Amino acid sequence: MAAREFSRRDFVRTSVAGAFGAAACPWLPGLAAAAGKKPAKACIVLWMSGGPSQTDTWDLKPDHKNGGPSRETATAVPGLRISAHLPKLAAAAKDLGIIRGMTTKEGEHGRATQLLHTGQLPSEVVDYPALGSLFAKKLGDPDHDLPSYITISPGGPGQGGNVGAGFLGPQYAPMAVSGISDNPNARANLTIDYLKPDKPVAATDQDVRRQLLADLQGDFEKRHGGAATKAHAANYRKAQKMIDTEAKGAFRLDEEPAKLRDAYGRTRFGQGCLLARRLVERGVSFVEVTLDGWDTHQQNFEQVKTLSETLDPAFATLLADLKDRGLLANTLVVWMGEFGRTPVINNTAGRDHFPLAWSTVLAGAGVKGGRAVGSTGKDGAAVAERPVGVADFLATVFTAVGVDPTAENHTWDGRPIQLVKGGKVVEELLP
Amino acid sequence: MLSLTILTIGLGAANPKESPADLAAWIDARLEATWRAKGLPPREVAGDEVFLRRAYLELTGTIPSVAEARDFLDSTSAGKRERLVQGLLDDKRFAEHTAGLWARTLAPAGNTRRPLEAWLRDEFRKNTPFDQVARSVLTATGDSTAAGPAGFYFAVGNSPERVAEAVGRGLLGVRLGCAQCHNHPLAGWKREDFWGLAAFFAGTGMVPGRVNDGFTTKITPPDGTKEYEAKFPEGPAPEFPAGRSPRAVLADWLTTPENPYFAANVVNRVWQDLCGTGLVSTVDDLDTLTAEERKQILDELAGKFAAGGYNLRWLVEGICLSKAYQRVSSAAVEPGSARRPLRTLSPDQVFAALDQALSLKKGRSLSPRYTPEGATLKAQLEAARGVTPTDFRAGIPQALLLMNGSIVTQATTLEAGMTLRAVVDAPFLKDTEKLDTLFLAAYSRLPRADERERCLKAVRAKPDDLEANRQAFANIFWAMLNSPEFVLCP
Numbered sequence: 001m002a003a004r005e006f007s008r009r010d011f012v013r014t015s016v017a018g019a020f021g022a023a024a025c026p027w028l029p030g031l032a033a034a035a036g037k038k039p040a041k042a043c044i045v046l047w048m049s050g051g052p053s054q055t056d057t058w059d060l061k062p063d064h065k066n067g068g069p070s071r072e073t074a075t076a077v078p079g080l081r082i083s084a085h086l087p088k089l090a091a092a093a094k095d096l097g098i099i100r101g102m103t104t105k106e107g108e109h110g111r112a113t114q115l116l117h118t119g120q121l122p123s124e125v126v127d128y129p130a131l132g133s134l135f136a137k138k139l140g141d142p143d144h145d146l147p148s149y150i151t152i153s154p155g156g157p158g159q160g161g162n163v164g165a166g167f168l169g170p171q172y173a174p175m176a177v178s179g180i181s182d183n184p185n186a187r188a189n190l191t192i193d194y195l196k197p198d199k200p201v202a203a204t205d206q207d208v209r210r211q212l213l214a215d216l217q218g219d220f221e222k223r224h225g226g227a228a229t230k231a232h233a234a235n236y237r238k239a240q241k242m243i244d245t246e247a248k249g250a251f252r253l254d255e256e257p258a259k260l261r262d263a264y265g266r267t268r269f270g271q272g273c274l275l276a277r278r279l280v281e282r283g284v285s286f287v288e289v290t291l292d293g294w295d296t297h298q299q300n301f302e303q304v305k306t307l308s309e310t311l312d313p314a315f316a317t318l319l320a321d322l323k324d325r326g327l328l329a330n331t332l333v334v335w336m337g338e339f340g341r342t343p344v345i346n347n348t349a350g351r352d353h354f355p356l357a358w359s360t361v362l363a364g365a366g367v368k369g370g371r372a373v374g375s376t377g378k379d380g381a382a383v384a385e386r387p388v389g390v391a392d393f394l395a396t397v398f399t400a401v402g403v404d405p406t407a408e409n410h411t412w413d414g415r416p417i418q419l420v421k422g423g424k425v426v427e428e429l430l431p
Numbered sequence: 432m433l434s435l436t437i438l439t440i441g442l443g444a445a446n447p448k449e450s451p452a453d454l455a456a457w458i459d460a461r462l463e464a465t466w467r468a469k470g471l472p473p474r475e476v477a478g479d480e481v482f483l484r485r486a487y488l489e490l491t492g493t494i495p496s497v498a499e500a501r502d503f504l505d506s507t508s509a510g511k512r513e514r515l516v517q518g519l520l521d522d523k524r525f526a527e528h529t530a531g532l533w534a535r536t537l538a539p540a541g542n543t544r545r546p547l548e549a550w551l552r553d554e555f556r557k558n559t560p561f562d563q564v565a566r567s568v569l570t571a572t573g574d575s576t577a578a579g580p581a582g583f584y585f586a587v588g589n590s591p592e593r594v595a596e597a598v599g600r601g602l603l604g605v606r607l608g609c610a611q612c613h614n615h616p617l618a619g620w621k622r623e624d625f626w627g628l629a630a631f632f633a634g635t636g637m638v639p640g641r642v643n644d645g646f647t648t649k650i651t652p653p654d655g656t657k658e659y660e661a662k663f664p665e666g667p668a669p670e671f672p673a674g675r676s677p678r679a680v681l682a683d684w685l686t687t688p689e690n691p692y693f694a695a696n697v698v699n700r701v702w703q704d705l706c707g708t709g710l711v712s713t714v715d716d717l718d719t720l721t722a723e724e725r726k727q728i729l730d731e732l733a734g735k736f737a738a739g740g741y742n743l744r745w746l747v748e749g750i751c752l753s754k755a756y757q758r759v760s761s762a763a764v765e766p767g768s769a770r771r772p773l774r775t776l777s778p779d780q781v782f783a784a785l786d787q788a789l790s791l792k793k794g795r796s797l798s799p800r801y802t803p804e805g806a807t808l809k810a811q812l813e814a815a816r817g818v819t820p821t822d823f824r825a826g827i828p829q830a831l832l833l834m835n836g837s838i839v840t841q842a843t844t845l846e847a848g849m850t851l852r853a854v855v856d857a858p859f860l861k862d863t864e865k866l867d868t869l870f871l872a873a874y875s876r877l878p879r880a881d882e883r884e885r886c887l888k889a890v891r892a893k894p895d896d897l898e899a900n901r902q903a904f905a906n907i908f909w910a911m912l913n914s915p916e917f918v919l920c921p
Binding site: 125147164169170171173175192193194195196197198199201205208209212213215216217219220221223224225226227228229231232233235236238239242243414415 | 588593606608760762763772773774775814815821823824825826827828829830831832834835836837840841844881882885886889902903905906907909910911913914915916918919921
């Protein structure tokens, strides 16, 4: 055989020598952290679980029977019209870059949820990481007290889809924030899982436990050392810090003026958006806030109206609040679901799954607002102009926050995987 | 195509009557010579408590019970380590644990391993020679969703490409997968090597639920026009006698001297499972080793394994009886040095250890082993699975889970903790004996003098308050379950 001048063995050796004992390198601080401090970019995804109806939100058809009873309103941007149920967003339209030509090929909740989060359908070969994990790896600070990917109120019909770290490993996995109450209209009570013991433990006992644990950790470290021992200790240090500071106080929503909390809406989603701002403010790279309920097979119009009343104040106030704090220029806000809904109204006044032609919205991070890109023609049955596939869409999302979508990660068996495979950015929306 | 054509299988091979103890002595002589040559002083043999926990975790996937730990540690018999190893090899948990490891090796990405794993469990219980196990997998027909070797095809994804990749990695220890799309940039594998292996399975009928034999020996990749002929990764061109399936021809080649990979792969993986790292470098890269490296020990050990009839139990017993297995670990280990690293318990081992230490409730009906809380805990631990036994991949969520999650919280409350209550409320135990029992339950050892002193101080902080005394044990138990010693194995 031909001489191998540089074998994989050499390669494996080199990397192992560099990262002694940590072949998979999960504990090496990201080089990004050391490479100078640029203003931190962040991304907030407003996840519309169930598949929101484009025809009743961003792309109305008032002159066609497919439009149903939904009415349009003028916006702050002449010529741009959206649903009359979204008045505050209409006023904020100068910040909104609406994509009306989304077109995808998956109409099952779980698989489509995975598709929009990873750019890929589920695969037996590669466990693709979700958007949030990719962001966490690219933009997150591994030494930060808070995890880089936080998901608020996850759930809904697509939760079987993978929205986790996949082959990137658990250090990039989402930290879930769940509400105590499942009633979206109840006062939001958001917290990280296991931040408090399942049953109350007296403060004095907590202190004793910590001290005993610290002693055991110290002994073990002295006897055995090793990278895993250090990693274990770092985890507990961070976890304890999160417990002590109640995650840097991010969850103390009471600190916010009552007026601002009202403006977001006293809903789980509204308060979740406020929490997202507080997390981004504290250096979290990626936050996803779920608004579930968009799977409107029946009584679509009533349900969309109710959902819009939750969405409109939350989304609009989030943009205004981020702007007030100088965060909007570096924070991308993405509005999306797993697919759209049929323009044709079914016989229970509902709309069914429709990946062929639907809408998403981008705002912030320099995205050119005040415009809608693409069109779905008179009846909304297909993309008539400027189709945007999932790869195009995700490439645009990465580019907006300054991440090269062709950058590669490697699976555990060494396969190179691009953040987004193929895909042309939607230039009309990028600065 | 590779430089490592020199084969030592069969040469210097063992007298088939070589006992596990003979094998252990041979391993030690070889490794000590290697270490001497490298100027590495051999480390001392670890104490009983380290050996005990290791042997349980690596042979059964769990930790010993309080009684098992006490019996072993109290025994003064000279042959107690040998007897422990033999006892654990006879334990049905050995077959279960080994089946789990090999099912994962053969189908790392699959989540449909159950039928394969169930069948492997029976084979390991019977100690079927490993070449026969591999042959059964390669030639399997029948229902792939019921326990049986055909489950392999279901587990890897029912296509010739997936099967070729899994056979390459799992049975040969080489990564051919990259050559599916392009010639391998580093190890020298070409597309014809990958597709040549896949071609043995081109005619195999694989649909979910059913595997049939077929006789095609050619395959065309989905993206190309070029057709590839079945070809062994090493050695002469295959011959296909009439009526013999291509898969059977491949299975014949597996154990011939033309194949430098099969026995070496098993030996290297078993070494990694038992000792934390492969004998040589990583387990998936046998193709990148030089002949020099292989000669050091791997090929000869593989030769002994082959000559002894691919007897897995004999191999495991021999390794576990060696001093090499029993030496203390090192914090940082040079790859290929055959020294023991500090290892991380797998998610299964952490769960099993919690199960053992806490006397968790058993589930009912559908999943007899787990309650719903247990299943949730298992899934949350699973998210932190590492690639090798030394990877520590748990994150903050797993730390929070063990600190505050329902199972550990309950286990460390005096009302609900089964182990804790049994210890704390035992009227016949003194404080120091209660402490011993908790240490045996969580750590499989007795407290050291300084630990005992520290813990007893906590226990006696309020001498007149009986409730505080009981609560102190709960606090100690909580700290142990959250400490590195519970999830790492030196």
